[in-house]
Amino acid sequence: MIPIRDHMNEALVVRGRLIFLFVIVLVLTLVLVLRLSHLQIIQHKKFTALALENRIDLFSVSPVRGLIFDRNGHTLATNVRSFNLEILPDKVADLEQLLDELGQVIELTPAQLERFRSLTRHRPSFEVQTIKANLSEREVATLSVNLHRYPGVRLQVRLQRNYPEGELTAHSVGYVGRIGPDDMKQVDLNAYQGMDYIGKSGIENQYEDILRGTTGISMVETNAHGKIIRHVNTDQAEAGKTIHLSLDIELQREGVRALDGYEGAIVALDPDNGEVLAFVSMPSYDPNEFVNGIGERQYGDLRTSELKPLFNRALYGQYAPGSTIKGFMSLIGMDNGIDPKQRVFCPGWFSLPGKTHRYRCWKKTGHGWMDSHEAIVQSCDVYFYDLAQKLGIDKIHKGMSRLGFGQTTGIDLLGEQSGLMPSKAWKSKARNEPWFTGETVITGIGQGYMLATPLQLAVSMATLANRGKRITPRFLSGIEYPQSGIREEIEPQLEESIAAHQDHYFDLVIQSMHDVVHGVRGTARGIGRDINYTIAGKTGTAQVRSIAQNEEYNEELTEKKYRDHSLFVGFAPHDDPKIAIAVIVEHAGSGSRTAAPIARRMIDFYLHKQLGLFSDSGPATETVNS
Amino acid sequence: MLRQARHTIPENSTASNHVDRPLLIAILIVFGIGMIVLYSATGADSDQMLKHGIRAGLAFALMFIVSRISSPTLARWSLNLYLFALLLLVAVLSIGIIGKGAQRWIDLGLFRFQPSEIMKIAIPMATAWVLSRSILPPKIGVLLLTVVIVLVPSILIMRQPDLGTALLVALSGVAVIFLAGPSWKLVVSVVCVMIAAAPVLWSLVLEDYQRRRILTLFDPWSDPLGAGYHSIQSIIAIGSGGIDGKGWLSGTQSQLEFIPERSTDFIFSVLAEEFGILGVLLLLSLYLFLVIRGLVIAYQAEDNYSRLLAGGLSVTFFFYVFVNVGMVSGILPVVGVPLPFISYGGTSMVTLMVGFGILMSISRGKKA
Numbered sequence: 001m002i003p004i005r006d007h008m009n010e011a012l013v014v015r016g017r018l019i020f021l022f023v024i025v026l027v028l029t030l031v032l033v034l035r036l037s038h039l040q041i042i043q044h045k046k047f048t049a050l051a052l053e054n055r056i057d058l059f060s061v062s063p064v065r066g067l068i069f070d071r072n073g074h075t076l077a078t079n080v081r082s083f084n085l086e087i088l089p090d091k092v093a094d095l096e097q098l099l100d101e102l103g104q105v106i107e108l109t110p111a112q113l114e115r116f117r118s119l120t121r122h123r124p125s126f127e128v129q130t131i132k133a134n135l136s137e138r139e140v141a142t143l144s145v146n147l148h149r150y151p152g153v154r155l156q157v158r159l160q161r162n163y164p165e166g167e168l169t170a171h172s173v174g175y176v177g178r179i180g181p182d183d184m185k186q187v188d189l190n191a192y193q194g195m196d197y198i199g200k201s202g203i204e205n206q207y208e209d210i211l212r213g214t215t216g217i218s219m220v221e222t223n224a225h226g227k228i229i230r231h232v233n234t235d236q237a238e239a240g241k242t243i244h245l246s247l248d249i250e251l252q253r254e255g256v257r258a259l260d261g262y263e264g265a266i267v268a269l270d271p272d273n274g275e276v277l278a279f280v281s282m283p284s285y286d287p288n289e290f291v292n293g294i295g296e297r298q299y300g301d302l303r304t305s306e307l308k309p310l311f312n313r314a315l316y317g318q319y320a321p322g323s324t325i326k327g328f329m330s331l332i333g334m335d336n337g338i339d340p341k342q343r344v345f346c347p348g349w350f351s352l353p354g355k356t357h358r359y360r361c362w363k364k365t366g367h368g369w370m371d372s373h374e375a376i377v378q379s380c381d382v383y384f385y386d387l388a389q390k391l392g393i394d395k396i397h398k399g400m401s402r403l404g405f406g407q408t409t410g411i412d413l414l415g416e417q418s419g420l421m422p423s424k425a426w427k428s429k430a431r432n433e434p435w436f437t438g439e440t441v442i443t444g445i446g447q448g449y450m451l452a453t454p455l456q457l458a459v460s461m462a463t464l465a466n467r468g469k470r471i472t473p474r475f476l477s478g479i480e481y482p483q484s485g486i487r488e489e490i491e492p493q494l495e496e497s498i499a500a501h502q503d504h505y506f507d508l509v510i511q512s513m514h515d516v517v518h519g520v521r522g523t524a525r526g527i528g529r530d531i532n533y534t535i536a537g538k539t540g541t542a543q544v545r546s547i548a549q550n551e552e553y554n555e556e557l558t559e560k561k562y563r564d565h566s567l568f569v570g571f572a573p574h575d576d577p578k579i580a581i582a583v584i585v586e587h588a589g590s591g592s593r594t595a596a597p598i599a600r601r602m603i604d605f606y607l608h609k610q611l612g613l614f615s616d617s618g619p620a621t622e623t624v625n626s
Numbered sequence: 627m628l629r630q631a632r633h634t635i636p637e638n639s640t641a642s643n644h645v646d647r648p649l650l651i652a653i654l655i656v657f658g659i660g661m662i663v664l665y666s667a668t669g670a671d672s673d674q675m676l677k678h679g680i681r682a683g684l685a686f687a688l689m690f691i692v693s694r695i696s697s698p699t700l701a702r703w704s705l706n707l708y709l710f711a712l713l714l715l716v717a718v719l720s721i722g723i724i725g726k727g728a729q730r731w732i733d734l735g736l737f738r739f740q741p742s743e744i745m746k747i748a749i750p751m752a753t754a755w756v757l758s759r760s761i762l763p764p765k766i767g768v769l770l771l772t773v774v775i776v777l778v779p780s781i782l783i784m785r786q787p788d789l790g791t792a793l794l795v796a797l798s799g800v801a802v803i804f805l806a807g808p809s810w811k812l813v814v815s816v817v818c819v820m821i822a823a824a825p826v827l828w829s830l831v832l833e834d835y836q837r838r839r840i841l842t843l844f845d846p847w848s849d850p851l852g853a854g855y856h857s858i859q860s861i862i863a864i865g866s867g868g869i870d871g872k873g874w875l876s877g878t879q880s881q882l883e884f885i886p887e888r889s890t891d892f893i894f895s896v897l898a899e900e901f902g903i904l905g906v907l908l909l910l911s912l913y914l915f916l917v918i919r920g921l922v923i924a925y926q927a928e929d930n931y932s933r934l935l936a937g938g939l940s941v942t943f944f945f946y947v948f949v950n951v952g953m954v955s956g957i958l959p960v961v962g963v964p965l966p967f968i969s970y971g972g973t974s975m976v977t978l979m980v981g982f983g984i985l986m987s988i989s990r991g992k993k994a
Contacts (some may be wrong), residue, residue: 002939010762013807014933015925021801021937022921025944029914032948035955039865040903047865054862055878224859225880 036123060194063213066240070249079159083135089125091152091226167284174202175287213240242483246275254605255280258598264585265313265454271462271580273470273492281313321446322540332399342614376512388444422449425518457582467506468496521610527600537570539591563587568595646989660968667889677912685979694981708752714741753802763807790961864898871902873911889970917944
C-alpha cells in the first residue's frame with residue numbers, strides 16, 4: 001500500500017530547502033568575490049611586485065679586468081676566452097643532487113665542489129656561480145648535449161686572466177685567483193658582484209682597485225624553468241683600468257738568463273725616479289697555474305721544494321749584505337769626522353785591544369797600509385773592522401738607517417721585508433742581551449746581525465747614485481683609462497734626502513766604487529774589461545755559516561747550502577746614473593766571480609739594447625722610454 | 627531521430643519543443659570565454675584547441691540527447707546507472723592503471739575514462755530516485771539507505787585516492803538528501819558530529835600528501851618551492867591581474883609558465899591574471915546565473931524526483947566552481963577539481979553537459 005501523499009506539502013518542503021541552498025550559494029559566491037577583490041584590488045601592488053620578481057632575474061655582468069703592460073708596451077697580464085660551467089642556485093631545487101648528476105657528466109674535483117659549496121653559502125642565491133672554468137672542448141660538447149636536463153645550469157664564455165710571460169712575472173705582477181672564503185671576509189662583496197677573481201699577489205693584488213673595474217647588471221626575463229626569454233635592460237660594466245709598469249720585461253728576461261739556473265735575485269732601478277726596471281727572483285713558477293686554483297699536489301710540490309720557487313727573494317729575501325756596504329761605512333766614517341786619508345795597517349787579521357780573537361781579512365797575507373779608497377777598491381776587511389770599532393754600533397746604526405737599511409723601502413708591493421740594522425737598543429730589546437764590541441767589528445763588513453733585501457740594496461745604490469737623494473722604488477708608472485685612452489702618469493716619490501756634511505764625501509765613495517770596477521786592483525776589475533761606459537760598484541761575499549777560528553773555508557768541500565752568497569751592487573754610468581742594481585746569487589761563492597758578471601750583463605743589456613747608449617752600432621740618441 | 631524519441635513519450639506532449647535557452651546561451655558564453663582563456667593558457671596550441679573543440683562538440687551533442695530523455699525515463703534508469711557505475715568503480719580499483727599516481731582510469735582501448743565521473747551524475751540520480759519513492763521529509767530508514775548509497779562510492783573513490791572528487795561526489799548526494807527535507811535538528815546534529823569527527827578523519831583517512839596540502843593552505847609561504855609553490859604562483863597571478871588584467875596572452879605568470887597546470891586545474895588564475903577582476907566577475911556572474919537557473923528549474927519542477935535531482939545537480943555544479951576558485955585563490959586546499967566548461971580535459975566536460983542535459987530535460991518536462 002502506498003500511503004496517501006500530500007504532494008503540495010512535499011513540494012513546499014523541497015522548495016524551502018532550495019531557497020535555503022540558494023542563500024548558501026549567494027553567501028559562498030560573496031566569499032569568493034571578497035577573496036578575489038582582496039587579492040586583485042587591495043593586495044594588487046604586492047602581487048605585481050612578486051610577479052615581477054618572479055620573471056625578472058638580475059645577472060651581474062663582470063667587467064673586463066685591466067691589462068698590465070711593461071714600460072715598452074709588452075703585455076704582462078691579459079684576458080683570454082674560456083668556457084665556464086655556471087649554476088644559478090635560485091633555479092635549482094636540489095643543489096646536491098644536481099652536483100651529483102653533473103659529476104657524472106664531467107669531472108668535478110673535490111676542490112671545485114668545496115669551492116662551489118662555500119660560494120653558494122656565502123653569496124645570495126640569485127647570483128650565478130661558476131663551478132668549473134676552462135672546460136675542454138670535449139667537456140663543452142658533452143655538456144651542450146645534456147644541458148637541457150638541468151634548469152639553472154649554463155655554459156658561459158668568460159674572459160680569463162693570462163700571464164704571457166709566465167714565470168718571468170710571477171714575483172712582480174703576481175696573479176689573480178678565485179675569490180675564496182677568506183677573501184670574502186675582507187672585501188666589500190658588493191664590489192665583487194659576478195666576479196670570480198681577485199688579485200692575490202704582486203701588482204695584481206696591490207692595484208686590485210684600479211684593475212678590477214665595476215660590475216654591470218643585466219636584467220633578463222626568465223620563465224619558470226630559468227630559461228631566459230629576453231633581455232630587459234643592461235647596465236654596462238665598466239672595464240678596469242690599464243696599468244703601465246716601469247718593468248722592462250726584456251731586461252727581466254736577460255736577468256733570468258744571466259742567473260743561469262742559480263737561485264738568486266736581481267733588482268734594477270732607474271735611480272732618477274725609482275722606477276723598477278727588473279725584479280728577478282729565481283727560481284720562479286708559472287702564475288697561470290694559480291688563476292683557477294692550483295691542484296693541491298702541485299701546490300704542495302712548489303711549497304716544499306728546497307729551491308723555494310714561491311719565495312720572492314727580491315722582496316722577502318734577507319741576506320747579510322757583506323762587503324757591499326763598505327762604501328757606506330766609509331761615508332758614515334767621513335761624516336763622523338774620520339779622515340779618509342788616515343791609513344790602517346792590514347796584516348791579514350784584526351783584533352780588539354787586549355783580546356786575542358782574530359778577525360780575519362779575506363786576504364790572509366794582508367793588504368798592508370790601507371786608506372778609505374784602497375780599502376773599498378780591494379775590499380779590505382781589516383780597515384772596516386777598525387773603522388767600525390772606531391765609530392761604534394750606534395753611529396753605524398744611525399748612518400745606515402738614514403740610507404734606508406732596516407726599513408722598508410715603500411715599494412708598491414705587499415709584504416716587503418725591512419731587513420735588519422742592529423743597534424744596542426735593538427739587541428737589548430729583541431734578545432735581552434748586551435751588545436758586544438766584537439759584534440760591532442763584524443757589522444763593519446756587513447756580517448753578523450745585519451740583514452738587507454736585494455731591493456734595499458738596489459735602493460741604497462740609487463741613493464748613492466743620486467748623492468743622497470732618496471727615492472721610493474715603484475712599479476706603477478701610468479694608469480690608462482680604457483674608454484678615453486687618457487693616461488695618467490705617476491709622479492716619482494722623493495724621500496727626505498740625506499745630506500753628508502760635505503758633498504764631496506759622496507764623490508769620494510763613488511770614485512772608490514768606480515775603481516772597484518775600473519781600477520787595476522779593484523775586486524770587480526774582471527767586469528771592467530772591454531767596457532765603453534763606467535760602473536761604480538761593490539762586490540760582496542756573504543757568509544752563510546760562520547767559520548771557526550782555525551778553520552779554512554774551502555768552497556769545494558763545503559756543502560752547497562753552506563756555500564757563500566755572491567753579491568754585487570752598483571750603478572752605471574758612474575757619472576750619469578741610468579741604472580742602479582743589486583745582484584744576489586745564492587751559494588755561488590765570491591761576488592766578483594758570479595754576481596758581478598751578471599750585473600755587467602744586465603747593465604750592458606739595459607744601456608746598449610734598451611737605451612741605445614754607448615752602443616757601437618750608432619749614436620746614443622734613440623730612447624725607447626717615452 | 628530526436629523527433630522520433632519525442633513522439634514515443636506521449637505524456638510530455640504538452641512540453642516545450644525547445645531546449646532551455648537561457649541555460650544553453652549561458653553555457654555557450656562560458657564555453658566561449660573558456661576557449662579564449664584556454665588559447666592563452668595552452669600557449670596558443672591549436673592542436674589542443676582543436677581537441678578541446680571536438681570534445682566540446684561531442685559533449686554538446688550528448689547534452690542535447692540527454693535533454694530529450696524525459697525525467698520519468700531518467701528516474702527509471704537511476705538505480706541501474708548507479709549500480710553500473712559502482713561496478714566500474716570496483717573494477718577500477720582492481721584493473722585500473724596508474725594515472726597521475728592514482729588509480730582512476732579505465733582503459734577501454736580507444737579512450738580512457740573515470741568511473742567517478744559517472745558517479746557525479748549517478749549518485750544524485752539514485753538518491754533522488756530512492757527519496758522520491760517515499761514521503762518527504764524522509765523517514766530515518768530511507769535516510770540511512772541514501773547515506774549508504776552516497777558513502778559506498780565515495781569511499782571507493784577516496785581509496786583511489788581522489789579526495790577532491792570523493793568529497794564532491796558525496797556532496798552531490800548530501801545536497802539531494804538535504805533537499806528532501808530531513809529535520810533541522812538532524813541536519814545540525816550531523817554537522818556537529820562531522821566537526822567532532824574531523825580530527826579522527828584527519829589522522830585516519832587522509833594520506834600524508836593530502837594533509838600537507840591542507841596545512842600548506844594555511845601558510846603556503848612556509849614551503850614556497852615545495853607544497854606551497856602551486857598555491858603561491860596562482861595567488862600571485864590572480865593578485866597581479868588587478869582590476870582590468872594584464873591583457874590577453876600577456877599574463878607573465880601564465881605565459882612564463884609560473885602557474886602550474888595552467889590549462890587544467892589552475893586555468894582560473896590565467897583568466898584572473900589576464901582579464902583582472904572584471905573578467906573574474908563576468909565569469910562568476912555567468913556561473914551564478916547557471917546555478918540560479920538550475921535552482922529555478924528545480925523550484926518549478928512537477929515531481930519530487932525532478933526537484934531533488936535538478937536542485938542537487940545545480941548545487942553540485944556550484945560546488946565545482948566554488949572549490950576550484952577557492953583552491954586557486956588560496957582559501958581551499960589544492961584538491962584537483964577542474965573549472966567547469968573552461969579547464970582542458972574531456973571527461974569532466976562530458977559529465978557537466980550530461981548534468982545540464984538532465985536539467986534541460988526537467989525544464990522541458992514542466993507544464994508550460
